[in-house]
Amino acid sequence: MNVLKKKVNISLIQLAGSTPDKFANLARAESLIAKTMKEYPATEVIVLPECFNSPYSVKLFKKYAEPIILDDAENAPSVSKLSELALKHKILLIGGSIPEIEESTGKIYNTSLVFDPKGNLVGKHRKLHLFDVDIPNGITFKESITLSPGNKVTTIDDSENSGLKFGLGICYDMRFPEPAMYSSRIENANTLIYPSAFNTVTGPLHWHLLAKVRAMDNQVYTILCSPARAAEGLVDEFGDPVYRAYGHSLIVNPKGDVLVEAGENEEILNCELDGDVINAVRQAIPIGFQRRFDVYEQVKLKEEKEK
Numbered sequence: 001m002n003v004l005k006k007k008v009n010i011s012l013i014q015l016a017g018s019t020p021d022k023f024a025n026l027a028r029a030e031s032l033i034a035k036t037m038k039e040y041p042a043t044e045v046i047v048l049p050e051c052f053n054s055p056y057s058v059k060l061f062k063k064y065a066e067p068i069i070l071d072d073a074e075n076a077p078s079v080s081k082l083s084e085l086a087l088k089h090k091i092l093l094i095g096g097s098i099p100e101i102e103e104s105t106g107k108i109y110n111t112s113l114v115f116d117p118k119g120n121l122v123g124k125h126r127k128l129h130l131f132d133v134d135i136p137n138g139i140t141f142k143e144s145i146t147l148s149p150g151n152k153v154t155t156i157d158d159s160e161n162s163g164l165k166f167g168l169g170i171c172y173d174m175r176f177p178e179p180a181m182y183s184s185r186i187e188n189a190n191t192l193i194y195p196s197a198f199n200t201v202t203g204p205l206h207w208h209l210l211a212k213v214r215a216m217d218n219q220v221y222t223i224l225c226s227p228a229r230a231a232e233g234l235v236d237e238f239g240d241p242v243y244r245a246y247g248h249s250l251i252v253n254p255k256g257d258v259l260v261e262a263g264e265n266e267e268i269l270n271c272e273l274d275g276d277v278i279n280a281v282r283q284a285i286p287i288g289f290q291r292r293f294d295v296y297e298q299v300k301l302k303e304e305k306e307k
């Protein structure tokens with residue numbers, strides 16, 4: 001059974017809404033990371049929110065996209081800045097997400113990058129499930145107009161350093177139990193991390209529920225990091241309303257308890273994750289060993305027949 005080998009000190013930065021100025025967004029992230037390290041010097045891991053360097057807008061992803069190349073501050077300023085900050089503060093940095101352009105195909109992805117304390121890129125996740133919804137009297141959003149989906153479940157093993165072995169997803173990915181279960185139960189992750197940006201419609205409906213259920217059914221720590229909520233009534237360069245993130249970044253323990261939670265404004269959260277809690281929960285309610293794959297196999301076959 002996999003657990004955290006030691007306690008891990010982690011901070012989430014609920015950054016103020018991404019402005020149209022990419023360099024101002026990067027500078028904001030830089031200054032909030034410095035503030036985090038001053039306020040919580042024991043921090044080993046920092047998580048940023050989804051699309052922290054760009055507005056969350058289908059029409060704008062392409063404009064803000066950059067290739068994932070290292071040491072090229074001109075063409076990939078966000079990649080370069082994340083690497084620099086991880087190295088400077090000697091932290092594992094889960095750099096929220098940024099719009100990525102794959103130069104060979106011209107495809108745009110919503111991509112999360114992870115840097116180790118030496119500034120090396122140690123992980124990358126492309127959003128697997130695109131946020132395409134049309135909720136009557138609520139919100140219509142279609143990421144697939146400009147984004148392409150990733151094609152792999154991502155688990156990052158930092159167990160030798162911070163102790164974390166985590167499933168990494170981006171926002172809408174958290175609605176799908178399979179990748180979370182794959183990372184937790186097959187790859188033995190002890191934590192699930194989702195840089196995210198739910199909104200004022202779907203946040204109140206499902207944010208807390210999803211964090212708790214992913215934590216509870218996989219018996220892992222679950223971490224959601226959102227941007228702060230933008231002011232009401234703002235419009236972007238197309239006259240479209242600016243996306244209003246839900247906020248409420250949080251950490252849920254393997255029992256399903258919320259350990260720390262932000263409000264709607266810019267805020268830093270700090271918390272210690274403890275492997276003993278994972279152990280205790282898994283021993284008390286050993287669902288990991290009680291699965292009935294003999295039965296689930298029948299369910300799968302039935303679903304396939306009905307397609």
Ligand SMILES: NC(=O)CC(=O)C(=O)O
Binds near residue numbers: 172175197199202
């Ligand atoms: N923004 C997202 O990707 C997802 C979201 O807001 C939701 O699932 O709700």
